[in-house]
Every structure is written in C-alpha cells, then in structure tokens.
Amino acid sequence: MWLLLVGASLWGGDYVGSERCAPCHRAISDHWKQSAMGRSMSAAGELAGKVGGGEVKVSAERLRREFSVRVEQGVMKQRESGEGFAHEQVVRWAIGSGVNGYSFVVQRGEHLFQAPLSYYSRVGQWGLSPGYEFADYGFNRPIAAGCIHCHSGRPQPVAQTSGKYADPPFAELAIGCEACHGPGKQHVAAGGGKATIVNPKRLDRERADEICMRCHQGGDARVLLPGKVEADYRPGQRLGDTLAIFRLPRQKETDLLEHHESMRLSKCFQKSGAMSCQSCHNPHEKTVDYQAKCMSCHGGKLAAQHAAQSNCVGCHMPKREVGVIAHAALTNHRIPRRPEAKLALETGEELVAVNRAGKPWGALVEMQAYGMVAEKGPQWMKGFEARLERAAKESPEDGLVLATLGRRALRRKEYGVAAELLERAMGRGWKVATTYEDWGEALGRTGQGERAVAVLREGIGVAPFHAVLYKSLAVRLIQLQRYAEAKETLTKYMELFPEDDFVRRLLRQVSGG
Numbered sequence: 258m259w260l261l262l263v264g265a266s267l268w269g270g271d272y273v274g275s276e277r278c279a280p281c282h283r284a285i286s287d288h289w290k291q292s293a294m295g296r297s298m299s300a301a302g303e304l305a306g307k308v309g310g311g312e313v314k315v316s317a318e319r320l321r322r323e324f325s326v327r328v329e330q331g332v333m334k335q336r337e338s339g340e341g342f343a344h345e346q347v348v349r350w351a352i353g354s355g356v357n358g359y360s361f362v363v364q365r366g367e368h369l370f371q372a373p374l375s376y377y378s379r380v381g382q383w384g385l386s387p388g389y390e391f392a393d394y395g396f397n398r399p400i401a402a403g404c405i406h407c408h409s410g411r412p413q414p415v416a417q418t419s420g421k422y423a424d425p426p427f428a429e430l431a432i433g434c435e436a437c438h439g440p441g442k443q444h445v446a447a448g449g450g451k452a453t454i455v456n457p458k459r460l461d462r463e464r465a466d467e468i469c470m471r472c473h474q475g476g477d478a479r480v481l482l483p484g485k486v487e488a489d490y491r492p493g494q495r496l497g498d499t500l501a502i503f504r505l506p507r508q509k510e511t512d513l514l515e516h517h518e519s520m521r522l523s524k525c526f527q528k529s530g531a532m533s534c535q536s537c538h539n540p541h542e543k544t545v546d547y548q549a550k551c552m553s554c555h556g557g558k559l560a561a562q563h564a565a566q567s568n569c570v571g572c573h574m575p576k577r578e579v580g581v582i583a584h585a586a587l588t589n590h591r592i593p594r595r596p597e598a599k600l601a602l603e604t605g606e607e608l609v610a611v612n613r614a615g616k617p618w619g620a621l622v623e624m625q626a627y628g629m630v631a632e633k634g635p636q637w638m639k640g641f642e643a644r645l646e647r648a649a650k651e652s653p654e655d656g657l658v659l660a661t662l663g664r665r666a667l668r669r670k671e672y673g674v675a676a677e678l679l680e681r682a683m684g685r686g687w688k689v690a691t692t693y694e695d696w697g698e699a700l701g702r703t704g705q706g707e708r709a710v711a712v713l714r715e716g717i718g719v720a721p722f723h724a725v726l727y728k729s730l731a732v733r734l735i736q737l738q739r740y741a742e743a744k745e746t747l748t749k750y751m752e753l754f755p756e757d758d759f760v761r762r763l764l765r766q767v768s769g770g
Contacts, residue, residue, distance in 0.1 A: 271440035272411060275433035278441060281449065282434075289434070291543040293354035297432045298409050301348045301361055302331040308359065308376040313383050315374060320393045322756075326374050326383060335361070335372045337395055342755040346396045348372050350430070352408045357586070360386055363396050367421035368722055369405065371398045379586070395756035397722055403479060406487040407472035410436065420720075437468050437540065439492040455493040462533045466517060467496035467612065469534040475514030476502040476611050477633075478626035482618065483655075501618050502611040503626040505633065506603035512587040513579050518611060519590035522600070529554070547574075572596060606636040620647035621655060628661070656687025664695050672702035690720035697729050701736070709733045724754050744768070 279286035289295040305328040312327040325336045326348075336345040350362040357379065361372035373395065375386040388398070402420070405412045410429030415421045435441055439455040447453045457465040471490060480501045481487070490499040504518070512519070517534070526532045537550045551569040573593060576586040591600065603609075608626055610618075617623075627641035645665070648658050663678035676699035682692055693716025700709035713730040720726065727750040734743035747764045751757070 271442040272428075272435050273441045273445055274429050275410070275435070277445050278434045285541045286434075288541050288543055290431075292540060293356055294432045294436075294540055296354040297352070298427070298430045299351050300430070301333040301351045302328060304328075304351055304359060304376075305331070305333075307355060308383070309381075315383050315385065317385060317389075317393075319390070322393060324374050324385070333361070335363075335374050335396075337373055337756060339756065340758065341761060344395060344755045346372070350427075362400060364422070364424065364426060365396065365722065367415060367423075369400045369422055369426060370396055370722075371400055372396065393756045395754060397724065397754055397756075399722070402487050408432075437492055455491075457492065457535060460493055462531070463614075464493055464495070465535060466533050468492045469538075470502075470517040470612060471496055471500065473514060473534075474502055474517040474611060476504045478503040478608065478629040480618075480622050480625045480629075483621055495614065497612045497614055497618075501613065501622050501626065503608040503630075504611055505630060506605045506607075506609060507600065508602055510589075510591070510600045512577055512589050516588075516590045520592075523590070523592040524594065525554070525592050606640060608637075608640070620644050620651050621658065624648045624661070625657070654681075654685060656682045656685035659685060660687045660689075660692045660695070663692070663699070667695050667699055670702075672699050675699040676703055676705070688719055690716060690723040690726060693719065694723070694725050694729060697726075697733065701729075701733050706733055706737050710737070722753060724750070724757070727753075728760070740767075 275286065275289075308326075308328075310328070312325055314323060314325045316323050320339075322337055322339045325338075327334055333348040334345055335348050336343060338344070346363045346365070348361045349364055351359040352362060353359040355378050358375055358377040360375040363370045363372050371386055371394070373386055373389050374383050376383050386398075388394070399420075402412075402414075405426075409427050410431050410433040411427060413423040413426050413428050415423055437455075437457055441454060444450065444454040451459070457468055460468075480503070482499060482501060485499045490496060496502075510519075520526050520532070520534070523532075537545070537547060539545055547570045548568070551573075555569075570588075573596070574588050574590065575596065576588050578586050608623075608630065624641065624644040624647070627637055627644050631638045631641045645658075645661060648655070649662060652658050659678050659682035663675045663682060666672075666675035666678060676696065679692060679696035679699055683696065693712055697709045697713040697716065700706075700712060710730060710733050713726055713733065716723070716726045717730065727746055731743045731746045731750070734740075734746060744764070744767055747760060747767070751761060751764060755761070
C-alpha cells in the first residue's frame, strides 16, 4: 500500500442514542433489536452460549501457532502461543449478528484490534479470522475507522483524527436508529415531528439509497474527501460530499459489499425506475417475506407460470460463497433472470467512480484511490503517479501530498529530498505512523542518526502499536552504538509483538541466551 490513512471522528452532541427513541417507537425498537443490524455488535462474554463452552483450540500449521479461546464468568479470552511465547488478551466485543459468524475486538490502551479467532456460524466452529490464514498479526491488526463506523452504533474516538478511542470506545454498541435517521436531539426536544428527523422513505431514491450504500458498497478504494472524517456524513446528505468510492473495471462478479452496485445492474432496477433498497428491505423487521416483495411487481402472468411454492430469491438472488472469507455466504443482488447469466466485464486503465455526482473530486482524492490499488498492477501505479503529479501542482503544501512525495523520493534513494519533504509534511500536520517511519529512515540515511532517533521516539508516542517504528528505532540506536537502549527497545517490542519469531531469536542472541 502506498498510502496509509488514519482517521476517526467525535460524534456531535446532537446524537441521543436509540434508547431515547424507544418510548415513542416501542414496536419498531423491539423489532429492530432482533434484526441483524440491531445485533451488529455485542459484548463478547454474552455469546458464551452461542459459540460453545469450555476451551477451544485452533492449530495453524502454516504459522506454527496454536490459538485458543475460552469464556469464564462472562469474560472471553483468546490466546496465541508458539515456540517460546504465549500471549493472552481479554476480548471485549463481538462484531457481527451471527448470520455468518462473529469476529472479535480487543482494546489495548486507546487502540482497537481484531482478535485472531472468529466463530463461523454456518459450520458451528472456531477458526482463524479473515486474513490470518496468510499472516500472523497476533493481537495487533488495527480495526480501521471505516469498519468501526459501519459495524457499531456510535464510536467514541478521543480526537478527530487520532485513531485512539475512549474506554468504553462505543457510546452505542450496535447500529442504532440514528445511523439511518440522523441525529435525534432536535426531534426529542420537539416531542416528535416529521420536520425534525430524517425518514429515508421521504427522501428521493438516490439520497435514501446512499444511506445504505455507505456501508453496503465497499468498492476497491474508499477515500474521505479533504477535511472530512467518517462521522461527517449524515443521512439525507449526498454521500459523495463526504466519501468517494471507486472500483476497478469489473473483471468478475462478487457479492462482498457490492450490494448497491449489483442492484443497479439488475433489470428490476433499470426498468422499474423506482426500485431502491427499501423496495425489498425493511430494517425495522427481523424477518421479511421476500417472496411477497417479488410478487408485488411480478405477480399475475409470472405467478401463473411458476409453481405456487417457487422460491424467487433462491433462484434469482442465490446466496453464494464469499471466497475471501471462510464459511461465509452473501446474497447476489444482481437478480439475473437466469442463474447462469454472465455479467458483462469491463476493460480499461481508469478507476470507476461509484458514487460521484456533479463535479470531479480532484487529483488529491484520485491520488489516494489509485495509491490504494497501485499494488494490483502496473497500470494503476502509472495512474497513481499521474495523479500525484497533478496533486503536487494543485495542492503543493498539502501534508499528504508532501508525505507521498517524500515516500517516493525515499524509494528512489533521494534521501536528502525525502527528508526535506517529510519534514514539511509534518509541519503541515500530517503526523501519521508511516510518515514518522519514512522520515526516520531518510534522516538515518543522511547521517542524522540522533535526529532520526528523536523522530522515531516521537512516532512511537503517536502510534505505540506500529511495529516498524520500534524496529527502525532499534536499528538507529545500534548504529549509534547505544546498545543498552537498543536492547530496551527490542524488549519493549517483544512485549507488544510477541508473535515476531525473528526478533525474539535476535534478542536472545543479543542477551546471550
């Protein structure tokens, strides 16, 4: 990845929480709490009866690791062990409604991380969390702000772009009323009233669908617009004024977070002129009669041609294996007339803007999008370079632009240029882990070891769970022959990242063990 973005936001005081809605909307509230979205997050310890009892062990031969999970007196703990180490963490929250399964969240200090084991409901067993089959992240895989905002009701970061969270980090755990209806403070103060709350049914189709699209349309790159953070989007606003979603030219069909784009490709959407997410989905209900939804448009002739017990959704919107997530299946929203109908594929070297309406987002946004997909092929790196050059002309003093130019100079071994650009980026407030990492490297390469140490120490203070910063600091300290400090740094590193076998062996050699 060329770009590493961090961001979070303080929710405004105009949010009141779903419990303030319940007294006047009791039936809706009760149904919502039983729906998948109303159960999007929960306290991990409450799931003991759903995920099995006792201790469960999962071996990962490729990683040479053993993982385990247990729940004792309402507290869930996961453990990772390997040659010469064992690391256990309390798991506080579960992400997911249980339809496909649950993943779990660990809080370490002010930071949130994914736990290495997930529970897969379809097969009724524990297994490695998605992505862990390829790499050993231990308890140090950060959960991005975008994931937190879609899976939880109301996160509580301590500052707008810190990536740090309060304790507890959620003012409301599961997705709540205000995720779709907007802040409720004015509505509650007025004692109700249509004019004081957003009702998606009263919005035009585009604005209503964008409420769903925000979380149900992943794309290949999602970029916050300059100056925006996740919580800036409010239902009823144009999503593209806060968040830009891009995708690669379509080379295959996928059901993973492509619900809105797939629906728009369907004949139902294109010919009806009125179909929207709400045509079939009622988020307030635990269960929906999708057969009746289909027949409301396709009754009469079609109903006579099909057997009474026909399953429209089973044939035309089948659940299919996700592939990249083990034991998970999602619904195909393209609604093909014939199940074997192939999707039209696309070619080209330009990303497709999924939710742009009106004027282009500009080079800075496009630069970030192309940076996110650059590793997928040389044509995307070419597009990234072109947009970086444009962004440098349009926004020459932007912190992200300077940091990106600095990283490019570093890779080109233009160390002096890189150091100057990265220092300017820091001066513009772009103080993220990767920029500290790059600046420390550039300073070290230009013979400024002492200053590199100071920069890397500052970076660790900002991002205390960014592993590369510790290793870079240890290297610089060794070069300065400050061996005791280097050993202290590596010891601290192993406390935080005990899954790193290489550093453990290195530290053992340094210690003479």
